[in-house]
Amino acid sequence: xxxxxxxxxxxxxxxxxxxxxxxxxxxxxxxxxxxxxxxxxxxxxxxxxxxxxxxxxxxxxxxxxxxxxxxxxxxxxxxxxxxxxxxxxxxxxxxxxxxxxxxxxxxxxxxxxxxxxxxxxxxxxxxxxxxxxxxxxxxxxxxxxxxxxxxxxxxxxxxxxxxxxxxxxxxxxxxxxxxxxxxxxxxxxxxxxxxxxxxxxxxxxxxxxxxxxxxxxxxxxxxxxxxxxxxxxxxxxxxxxxxxxxxxxxxxxxxxxxxxxxxxxxxxxxxxxxxxxxxxxxxxxxxxxxxxxxxxxxxxxxxxxxxxxxxxxxxxxxxxxxxxxxxxxxxxxxx
Numbered sequence: 001x002x003x004x005x006x007x008x009x010x011x012x013x014x015x016x017x018x019x020x021x022x023x024x025x026x027x028x029x030x031x032x033x034x035x036x037x038x039x040x041x042x043x044x045x046x047x048x049x050x051x052x053x054x055x056x057x058x059x060x061x062x063x064x065x066x067x068x069x070x071x072x073x074x075x076x077x078x079x080x081x082x083x084x085x086x087x088x089x090x091x092x093x094x095x096x097x098x099x100x101x102x103x104x105x106x107x108x109x110x111x112x113x114x115x116x117x118x119x120x121x122x123x124x125x126x127x128x129x130x131x132x133x134x135x136x137x138x139x140x141x142x143x144x145x146x147x148x149x150x151x152x153x154x155x156x157x158x159x160x161x162x163x164x165x166x167x168x169x170x171x172x173x174x175x176x177x178x179x180x181x182x183x184x185x186x187x188x189x190x191x192x193x194x195x196x197x198x199x200x201x202x203x204x205x206x207x208x209x210x211x212x213x214x215x216x217x218x219x220x221x222x223x224x225x226x227x228x229x230x231x232x233x234x235x236x237x238x239x240x241x242x243x244x245x246x247x248x249x250x251x252x253x254x255x256x257x258x259x260x261x262x263x264x265x266x267x268x269x270x271x272x273x274x275x276x277x278x279x280x281x282x283x284x285x286x287x288x289x290x291x292x293x294x295x296x297x298x299x300x301x302x303x304x305x306x307x308x309x310x311x312x313x314x315x316x317x318x319x320x321x322x323x324x325x326x327x328x329x330x331x332x333x334x335x
Contacts, residue, residue, distance in 0.1 A: 002291035003298035004284070006040075008242060008264040009131040009168035009193050011104045013040035015287070016255055016299060017280055020246045020267035021046050021108040021135060024277075028093070028100045034272075038280035041104040043267070044097070046135050047090050047120070049111025087120065094127040104130035106170075110137060121161045131168040134158065137199060147178050155186050162191035170194035170244065174201065175227055181235065188239040194264070195235065196244040197228045219270035224248035229261045234317055236262025236307035252286030259299055260306040 004015035019025055019034050021043040031042050090107075097105045107124035109117055109132065117134075124132055136154055140147075154171075162169055169191070175198040177183050184195050205216040225248030232243045245258040246267035258266040271279055296302055308314045 002288050002296060003300075004287060006259075006264055006299050008041070008244065009106075009170060011041065011130055011168075013104070013265065015040045015284060016259055016263070016265045017284060018244075018265045018267045019043065019272065019280075020269045021133065022269040022273070024269060024272055026093070028096045030277075031097050031101050031105070033277045034280065035101050035103050037277040038284040039103060039277075041106060041130075041265075042097075042101075043106040043108050043133055044090070044093060044129075046108040046110035047087070049109070049117065087123070091123055091127040094124065094129050098128045106131045106133055108133045108135050110135040117157060118160050118164050121165050125165045125167045129167060131170065131193070132161070132165065133170045133172055133196065134161065135172045135199060137174065137201065151177065151183055151186070154183075155190055158187055158192050159190040168193040170196050172196035172199050172246070174199050175231070180231055181238065184235050184239050184241070188241045192241045194242040194244055195239065196246055196267070197231050197235075198247055200224075200247050219273060220248050220250075221270075222248050222250045222254060225254055225257065229257055230317060232258065232261040232263050233307045233311075236304050237309045252283045252290060255283060255287060256290060256302070257306070259303050262304040262307040264303075 006013050006016050008018070015038065017038055017040050019039045019042045023045060024034065025031055025042045026045050034042055094105060094107060105128075107121075107127075107129040109121060109124075111117060121132055134157065136157075140150060158169065158171055171187050171192045171194070173180070173183070173195060187195065200220060202215065202217050204213045206212075207214050225245070228245045228247055232245055235243055242264045243262050244265050244267060245261070245263040246269075249255060249258060249266045249268045250271040255266040268280070268283075271283075291297075291299075291302075304310055308317045
C-alpha cells in the first residue's frame with residue numbers, strides 16, 4: 001500500500017490531510033469524528049486578537065471604575081475569571097482534545113499586531129498544543145501606513161512569539177502581499193517553521209435596497225487552489241520553512257497537486273462542511289488508488305516534482321506564461 005505519511009512542523013502525520021481552523025474543530029466530539037474519518041491533524045478555531053484585547057480592556061476599565069471615590073470600591077471589582085472565560089474555554093479545548101484524540105492538535109491565533117499574542121501563545125503552549133498557527137489578517141485603511149510597515153509588524157510578531165515559545169509556529173499569509181518571496185524569506189529568518197498559503201478573506205456585500213453593508217460568507221471552490229499551487233511551487237526549496245496549502249482543497253487530485261507543488265500538507269474545510277467528515281475517507285482512498293495506479297510508493301517521492309525548481313521550464317511560473325496564456329485563449333476564440 002502507498003505510504004501517505006508526511007512530516008509537518010516537526011510532527012509525524014499519517015497523511016497530508018489536515019483539517020484547517022474552522023467550526024469543524026470547535027469540540028472534542030467533532031475532532032474525534034474527524035480523526036476517525038482520516039484527519040492526520042486538526043487546527044482549532046482561531047481566537048481573535050480583538051477577543052484578547054476586549055477582555056483585557058474591559059477588566060482594566062472595571063478595575064479603575066469608582067476607585068477615586070473610596071477605598072471600599074475595590075469590593076465591587078468583578079471576578080477576574082469572568083474576563084478569562086473565553087480564553088480559558090479555548091485552553092480547555094486544547095487540553096481535552098489532547099486527551100481524547102491521538103492526532104496532533106494545533107492552536108490558532110488570528111490578528112495583526114503583537115498585542116496580547118505573545119502571552120497567550122505561551123498559554124496555548126502550556127495547555128499542550130502541538131504547534132501554533134498565526135493566522136494573520138491586516139486590512140490597512142490608513143493611507144499613511146506603508147506596506148513595509150505592515151510586513152515589519154508581522155515579522156516582529158513572529159520573532160517575539162518564537163522567542164517566547166518552544167512549540168513550532170506556522171504563519172498563515174494573505175496572497176495580497178507585494179513580494180511574497182521576500183516576506184517568506186524574512187519570516188524564515190526569524191524562525192517561522194512553516195508558511196501557510198493562503199488565508200481566505202471574507203468581503204462584505206452591498207445591500208443596495210437598504211443601503212447597508214452586510215457580511216457574506218462563501219465556501220471555497222477548487223479553482224481557488226491555483227494561486228496557492230503557484231506560490232507553493234515558487235517558494236519550495238527557497239526557504240527552510242515548510243510549505244502548507246489551504247483554500248480550494250476539495251479532492252484527492254487537489255491534495256496531489258499541492259504535494260507536487262511542494263506542500264507538506266493540504267488543509268481542508270469547505271469540502272468537509274459540504275460533504276461531512278466522511279469525505280476525508282473518500283479522499284484518502286482516492287489518494288492511495290491514484291498513487292498505486294501511477295506507481296508512486298510514497299508522498300515523499302512526489303513532493304516538489306512540479307515546483308519551480310523541478311520543472312523543465314520554470315518560466316511557466318513567470319510573466320511569459322501569463323502572456324502565452326492570454327494569447328492562446330485569443331487564438332482559440334478566433335478559430
